Amino acid sequence: MTGLETPGVWSAEGTSPGAIEAALRQLLEQQYQESEAYVPARVLNLIAIVDREWRGEIVNRLERLGRFHPSRTIVCALEPRRDRLDAWATMTTHHGSSPGSLAVCEERVEIEMGQRHIDGLDTIVDPLIVHDLATVVWSPHGHDDAVDALVDLADVFLIDSVEAPAPEAAIARAEQLLQTGYVVDLAWLRSTPWRERIAATFDPPGWRPSLERIEEVVVRHHPESALSALLLVGWMASRLRWEPGAMLQQNGSMLARARTRKHEVKLRLEPEARQSVPGLAGITLATSAGVSLSLDRGPGGLAAKRRLRDGRESNYVVLGASRGETGILGEGIRQALLRDPTYGPALSAASAMLGSA
Amino acid sequence: MATVAQPEQRENPLVEGLERLPVHPTTLAIFGATGDLSKRKLLPAIYNLAHEGALPERFNLIGISRGEQSDEEFQQLARESIEQFSRRPPDDQVLSSLVGRMRYVTGSFDQPDMYDRLGQALTELDEDADIAFNRLFYLSTAPSFFPVIAKMLGERELHRREGSEVRMIVEKPFGTDLESALALNRELLSVFDERQIFRIDHYLGKETVQNMLVLRFANEIFEPLWNRSYVDSVQITAAEDIGIGTRAGYYDQSGALRDLIQNHMLQLLMLLTMEPPVSFDANPVRDEKVKVLRAIRPPTPEEVPSMAVRAQYGPGKAGGEEVHGYLDEEGVPDDSTTETYAAVRLKISNWRWAGVPFYLRTGKRLARKNTEIAVRLKPVPHLAFQQQGSLGVEPNQLVLMVQPNEGVSLSLVTKIPGARMAVRPVNMEFQYGTSFLSQSPEAYERLILDTMRGEATLFARNDEVEAAWAICDPILQAWSQMPGPLPQYPAGSAGPKEADDLLEGDDRWRPL
Numbered sequence: 101m102t103g104l105e106t107p108g109v110w111s112a113e114g115t116s117p118g119a120i121e122a123a124l125r126q127l128l129e130q131q132y133q134e135s136e137a138y139v140p141a142r143v144l145n146l147i148a149i150v151d152r153e154w155r156g157e158i159v160n161r162l163e164r165l166g167r168f169h170p171s172r173t174i175v176c177a178l179e180p181r182r183d184r185l186d187a188w189a190t191m192t193t194h195h196g197s198s199p200g201s202l203a204v205c206e207e208r209v210e211i212e213m214g215q216r217h218i219d220g221l222d223t224i225v226d227p228l229i230v231h232d233l234a235t236v237v238w239s240p241h242g243h244d245d246a247v248d249a250l251v252d253l254a255d256v257f258l259i260d261s262v263e264a265p266a267p268e269a270a271i272a273r274a275e276q277l278l279q280t281g282y283v284v285d286l287a288w289l290r291s292t293p294w295r296e297r298i299a300a301t302f303d304p305p306g307w308r309p310s311l312e313r314i315e316e317v318v319v320r321h322h323p324e325s326a327l328s329a330l331l332l333v334g335w336m337a338s339r340l341r342w343e344p345g346a347m348l349q350q351n352g353s354m355l356a357r358a359r360t361r362k363h364e365v366k367l368r369l370e371p372e373a374r375q376s377v378p379g380l381a382g383i384t385l386a387t388s389a390g391v392s393l394s395l396d397r398g399p400g401g402l403a404a405k406r407r408l409r410d411g412r413e414s415n416y417v418v419l420g421a422s423r424g425e426t427g428i429l430g431e432g433i434r435q436a437l438l439r440d441p442t443y444g445p446a447l448s449a450a451s452a453m454l455g456s457a
Numbered sequence: 458m459a460t461v462a463q464p465e466q467r468e469n470p471l472v473e474g475l476e477r478l479p480v481h482p483t484t485l486a487i488f489g490a491t492g493d494l495s496k497r498k499l500l501p502a503i504y505n506l507a508h509e510g511a512l513p514e515r516f517n518l519i520g521i522s523r524g525e526q527s528d529e530e531f532q533q534l535a536r537e538s539i540e541q542f543s544r545r546p547p548d549d550q551v552l553s554s555l556v557g558r559m560r561y562v563t564g565s566f567d568q569p570d571m572y573d574r575l576g577q578a579l580t581e582l583d584e585d586a587d588i589a590f591n592r593l594f595y596l597s598t599a600p601s602f603f604p605v606i607a608k609m610l611g612e613r614e615l616h617r618r619e620g621s622e623v624r625m626i627v628e629k630p631f632g633t634d635l636e637s638a639l640a641l642n643r644e645l646l647s648v649f650d651e652r653q654i655f656r657i658d659h660y661l662g663k664e665t666v667q668n669m670l671v672l673r674f675a676n677e678i679f680e681p682l683w684n685r686s687y688v689d690s691v692q693i694t695a696a697e698d699i700g701i702g703t704r705a706g707y708y709d710q711s712g713a714l715r716d717l718i719q720n721h722m723l724q725l726l727m728l729l730t731m732e733p734p735v736s737f738d739a740n741p742v743r744d745e746k747v748k749v750l751r752a753i754r755p756p757t758p759e760e761v762p763s764m765a766v767r768a769q770y771g772p773g774k775a776g777g778e779e780v781h782g783y784l785d786e787e788g789v790p791d792d793s794t795t796e797t798y799a800a801v802r803l804k805i806s807n808w809r810w811a812g813v814p815f816y817l818r819t820g821k822r823l824a825r826k827n828t829e830i831a832v833r834l835k836p837v838p839h840l841a842f843q844q845q846g847s848l849g850v851e852p853n854q855l856v857l858m859v860q861p862n863e864g865v866s867l868s869l870v871t872k873i874p875g876a877r878m879a880v881r882p883v884n885m886e887f888q889y890g891t892s893f894l895s896q897s898p899e900a901y902e903r904l905i906l907d908t909m910r911g912e913a914t915l916f917a918r919n920d921e922v923e924a925a926w927a928i929c930d931p932i933l934q935a936w937s938q939m940p941g942p943l944p945q946y947p948a949g950s951a952g953p954k955e956a957d958d959l960l961e962g963d964d965r966w967r968p969l
Contacts, residue, residue: 292475293510299471300479300514308467339470400554404514414586419555420510421548442474 111188117227120187120209124228127191127207142171144436145229147254149239149246152179152212158240159210164426165433174228175210176221178243182214185224221249229253236284236436244273251280256436260286262378267327271451278444284435286428287328288443290379294395295335297402297418298383301393311340313387316366320381320396323371326354327450328379333367334450335442346455356453363388367453378425480909481622482515484582484590486575488566488606489597490520490531494628496538498659499597502901504539504547507555511906515590517582518559521566521575531561544899566602572613579615589621593908596627603627604644611648626655626908629720630711631917634933635926642919651919655908660721661915662900665863669728669830670737672857672865679855682834684809689852690961692816692831693725696823696969698775700948701797705788713799714767717819719929723750724917725859726815729830730805739913743921750924752807761935764803766944766956767796770822773948780822780948794941797821798952801932802959814961822948824969828859831967851882864888 108130110123150158155177162173189209209228217224229235238258239247247257257277264270270287277283302311317336321329330347333356337344342358342365349355354369372381375397382396390409395402395418402418423431472478485503487495506512520531536556539547560578564571583590594610596603607625610616617623627645632638645654660666673679682688695717701708708716727746734741756764771782783789783797798820805815836852856866866886873879907915917925946953951969960966 295471296475296477296479296510297514299469299475302471303469303479304481305467308469311470336471339473341470400548400550400552401510408587412587416515416586417554418510418514419507419512419516419551421508421551438476440474 108192109188109190111186113186114184115187116185117224120189120211121227123189124191124207124209127189131191142230142233144171144233144433145235146173146258146433147176147225147229147235147237147250148173149176149178149237149241149243151241152177152182154241155210161426161429162208165430171233172207172228172230173209174225175208176225176246177210177212178215178218178246179212180215182212183216184214185217186212218243218246218249221246222253225250226253234436236433247277254281256282256284258284258286258432258436261327261331262287262325264327267330267450268454270327271330271447271454274447275451278447282436282439283443284432285331285443285447286432287325287379288331288440288446289428289431289435290325290328291332291335292431293402293420294332294380294383297395297404298336298385301385301406310387310389310391312360312362313389313391314340314365314385315363315388316368316384316386318368318370318384320370320372320375320383322375322378322381323373325378325380326369326371329369330354330450330453331446332380332383333369334448334453335446337449337453338445339442342449344449344453347453377422477511478910480511480513480906481591482513482586482588483593483909484517484519484579485593485595485905485909486519486521486562486579487595487597488521488602489599490561491522491524491526491534492597494597495520496534497542498899498901499595499905500535500538501543502899502905504543504552504555505545505899505902506906508545508548508551511902513591513909515586515588516558517590518555519575519578519582520559520561521571522561522563523565525563526561528559528561532556532559535559566598567605567609569609569612572609572615576613576615589618591622591624591909592618594623594625595905596625598628600628600630600633600641604641607645607648616648616653622653622911623649624653624655624908624911625649626657626905628657630715631656631720631922632926633711633715635923635930638922638926642923646919652911652913654919655904655913656917656919656922657904658720658724658917659900659904660724660859661917662902662904663859664898665857665859666725666728667915669725669857673729674733685811685813687834688810688813689833689835690814690816690964691729691833692818692967693722693729693829694831694967694969695722695819695828696826697819697821698823698826698949700770700775700780700822701783701786701789703787705786708797709789709793709795712767712795713797713819713821714765714801714929714933718799718801718817719925720917722817722819723925723928725830726803726817727921729832729857730810730815732809737914739916740918742914743918747918747921747924748807749805750921750928752805752810753803753928754806755928755931756935758931758935758938761932762939764959765799765801765932765936766953766959767936768798768820768944768946768953768955769793769795769942770797770820770948771945773822773950775822775949782945782948783822792941794936794943796936796943798823798946798956800952800956800959802961803928814964816959816964816966818952818956818966820946820952824949824951826861827969829967830857830859831855832857833964850880862888 110127112119148158191207234255235253236256236258237247237250237254259274261270261274274283274285302308317333319329319332337358342360344358345356347354347356352371356367358365358367375381384394386392392407394405398417400417401420404418405415407413487499489495539552562575562578596606632641727749730749731745734745769783773780784791800818803815832855834853840850850870854868858864864887866884868882868884870880871883873881904915944953944955
């Protein structure tokens with residue numbers, strides 16, 4: 101059974117990639133007939149591999165992305181015992197409310213499939229992606245075997261390391277994916293405002309020498325976001341050329357030491373039970389010159405506290421709104437078009453701290 | 458010969474990979490903080506920078522205006538302005554934190570004691586934070602105050618500060634003719650250095666305008682065509698469908714040529730025609746831009762009538778409603794000879810562009826709002842397959858759409874499906890918004906942030922402004938010698954028929 105149900109929507113049971121691709125072409129022609137101003141400029145393909153049972157939640161997350169929506173989304177909904185492909189497709193353009201406002205063309209295909217399709221998943225997806233665009237693979241419910249099946253098609257892997265059952269496994273997987281493509285890690289993106297602020301603190305020329313005098317770093321994190329904290333410390337270690345040692349568990353915290361050319365740096369990751377959202381809760385840096393800086397989540401931005409050697413303290417808020425988890429996902433998709441050369445080295449440093457290097 | 462070792466400036470290794478580079482702690486002082494521009498554009502832009510975490514980690518704002526009010530009253534005004542005009546709904550906590558950093562200084566801009574109070578407020582903010590904040594003065598006032606404010610800042614030693622940068626943003630209009638622009642530059646430069654002065658032209662903050670440079674210099678396909686051998690003519694249009702509204706006082710002193718051509722449209726022309734700069738740093742880019750203006754020979758008084766046209770809108774219809782003509786607008790003198798429409802034909806006398814006509818036109822109360830640049834290529838030399846039934850072969854046109862549409866359109870000639878070799882032009886379009894995943898920031902956000910960073914590429918240099926006036930000044934002078942009344946065009950139309958006289962050969966104005 102196949103056909104256009106309502107304008108802009110196509111569905112079929114027991115279908116094939118060729119039929120889905122033909123339906124997309126038909127939808128494009130239909131869009132043109134409805135609006136001459138329709139412009140199918142495209143940015144990237146997003147392939148989302150999800151459990152059939154939880155597909156609604158993922159689709160809702162994607163729908164909330166607004167302008168950050170990729171231009172062609174292919175949702176592969178896995179249901180272990182399914183033996184045929186059922187699919188539906190839509191093509192819509194969201195016009196802004198005022199003349200000249202942005203309009204994003206969105207094409208979405210959902211394919212329900214079974215475990216038996218995973219081996220040949222690339223042959224199902226390949227005919228549906230827009231070639232010459234970046235292809236991003238996101239698999240929020242695991243299914244590493246399905247991701248592996250798409251390695252040759254994927255340019256970017258969108259992952260969230262904190263979702264993995266253990267930091268060691270998350271880092272190993274990220275390192276593996278980095279061998280074949282670019283990795284955008286949502287756990288890493290959650291630390292962006294913190295990295296920006298730490299960089300800004302030490303940016304005035306008078307403060308830069310203090311980078312070489314950092315002797316203690318304490319990172320506070322959501323109890324399930326130890327990996328975000330680890331990546332932040334890994335970033336500092338890789339950027340400042342520290343040699344980090346292995347992490348040890350102590351009273352729920354993780355401790356390590358890193359060697360610089362001249363001294364050792366104490367590293368401590370502390371779970372913060374009061375933090376309700378994933379990610380980092382705060383960071384404190386102390387230098388051998390008696391200066392310390394703390395940044396903690398607060399209303400309207402990050403609450404900063406700076407203490408100088410002579411004991412003087414200043415408190416202020418570094419302004420910035422929380423992006424929320426939808427914002428993080430949107431940022432992750434946007435980052436698929438960019439390249440951050442510091443993630444890989446930070447990951448390697450984190451790996452070394454977990455003793456998995 | 459002995460050499461003296463210079464202390465090594467350490468790099469900050471933490472900025473690698475960050476999209477947003479650190480900005481030094483800054484205090485922004487807005488002169489004219491309760492004015493329309495501040496309320497509609499500047500304060501919302503500051504809020505959006507704060508929302509995104511793009512402001513410096515330490516930031517203060519001082520509003521300066523003549524009206525007596527407390528810090529709290531100014532904070533309330535700022536809050537309401539941001540709530541009304543911000544491009545995104547404000548986050549209450551960020552907004553509260555931001556307005557909590559705002560202070561207000563009352564006084565006339567020519568009053569010495571106002572600058573004492575301003576200096577005191579700046580010093581207090583530095584002392585409270587134990588930081589030498591950079592200082593940024595934003596002159597959002599009537600132009601007559603620009604030299605006054607600069608002079609007073611200099612007299613109170615507020616124009617420089619040990620250990621931090623002091624910068625000044627100057628809004629347009631930068632002078633009303635060449636002489637006044639030269640005088641204003643002299644007065645500002647007698648106090649501030651050129652590197653401290655940021656002459657803002659908000660067109661340069663638009664993503665689509667900046668994209669012109671990327672389109673030209675990052676795409677091999679265009680550069681071989683970008684010269685007199687392939688380009689037939691260029692039209693730059695900045696059409697508005699609205700009238701002068703309540704701005705008669707300003708507009709009748711200004712007119713279309715001063716209001717748009719002398720600044721925004723010549724900026725577009727420069728970006729379109731400049732040679733590739735050696736880098737995209739401020740001075741290499743501005744060096745190339747100014748060369749374009751210097752290659753345009755200012756017209757003699759005798760040449761003006763054949764290369765420039767002016768007109769006023771008469772009564773007509775806009776959006777289906779009857780509207781007044783310019784002379785019937787409130788506040789406009791009955792005998793006004795201020796143009797609401799101006800069109801000019803310019804020639805760039807250099808190797809690349811010699812002989813190519815550049816048509817610039819702008820006007821109010823035209824048929825639609827549209828800013829675009831249309832580059833018309835030369836026709837093919839011979840068409841072997843033209844057949845009856847074709848709509849005809851049009852030369853290719855590359856249209857850079859600035860507003861309200863933002864993007865690029867390339868017209869191509871294609872075959873009409875069927876047995877005959879019939880052809881027609883079609884458009885291949887790229888809409889800026891559909892190809893990128895994030896919303897463009899407002900021009901003022903980009904430009905204010907650039908100023909805080911000291912990045913001057915998107916600002917006009919003194920010689921650029923003067924060179925632009927050198928082209929426009931003879932036209933204005935010639936017009937001032939010509940008696941009125943001006944030709945009229947019906948409101949809601951495409952402009953005066955006299956504008957057709959500027960066109961060379963078979964050229965014709967593009968439909969709006």
